[in-house]
Amino acid sequence: MKRYGQLIGVKPENFESYKKYHAEVWPEVLDMISKCNIRNYTIFHRDSMLYAYFEYIGDNFAADMAKMAADKTTQEWWAIMEPMQEPLADRKAGEWWTELEEVFHTD
Numbered sequence: 001m002k003r004y005g006q007l008i009g010v011k012p013e014n015f016e017s018y019k020k021y022h023a024e025v026w027p028e029v030l031d032m033i034s035k036c037n038i039r040n041y042t043i044f045h046r047d048s049m050l051y052a053y054f055e056y057i058g059d060n061f062a063a064d065m066a067k068m069a070a071d072k073t074t075q076e077w078w079a080i081m082e083p084m085q086e087p088l089a090d091r092k093a094g095e096w097w098t099e100l101e102e103v104f105h106t107d
Helices: 011-022 027-035 061-070 073-082
Strands: 002-012 038-046 049-056 098-101
Touching: 002 027, 011 038, 011 073, 027 038, 027 061, 027 073, 061 073
Parallel strands: none
Antiparallel strands: 002 049, 002 098, 038 049
């Protein structure tokens, strides 16, 4: 299992809508997240920033992310979420959410 942390901005005028959508996530989106070997997925908010944490239990992250990106329902969900988000200006090429480096963990 590998832990992932990610960071992205959320437009303040869209935050309440973003929260509402996530309070009622489409079941097909949740199913695809599970099928792509993601567990314990959590999104936190503070000061117009979203921090995501999840655990990946698969053995080919790139293939699972490609599978998720190819899913029609996930694409529809992202089409609603992406305009509400503000990616960090210094993110790496190809990133939407900025990947964070894990520097400490304890169970």
